[in-house]
Amino acid sequence: MYILLALIGACALGIAAHFLIGDRELRGVALTPAIATAVSAITYTGLQWSGVGEDSIWLWLASVLGAPVVAALATVAITGMRKRSDAASRAALGI
Template sequence: MYILLALIGACVLGVAVHYLIPHRGLRGVALVPAVATAVAAAAYALGQWAGLKESNIWLWLLSLGGAVVVSALAGLALTRLRQHGDTARRAQLGI
């Protein structure tokens, strides 16, 4: 049941990261929160399999901190790819 708290927290933090990263109009509103939630689920499960208990702070830092870092990096990378693709497309079309 504690994994639900981690997933909800990661989704909320993913929404916050979405609004903190610039150029949010270039990516979908659900992309960064979805990445954050998926990373938190994987990290929490791996932490549990590694023997970390629900009361261990490292499990929560691993799942929530990893979710924030990975989703921020993914959002920045995908935004940069989108900007590069848009620029190339405009140059191709002569706009």
């Protein structure tokens, strides 16, 4: 049940990251929160399976704070790829 706290926290911070990162018109509103939630689930589960207890601060830091950081980096990379793709399409069309 504690995983829900981590997922909700990471999703909320992912929503905040979405609004802090520029070029929002180039991506969907759910991209950053979805990445943050997925990374949080994978991190929390992986650390639990490796034996880290729910009382460990590292479990919570990695799953709640680390996931939005990874999501923000992924969002910046995806937005950059979208910009380059759009520029290449415009160049190919002569716009």
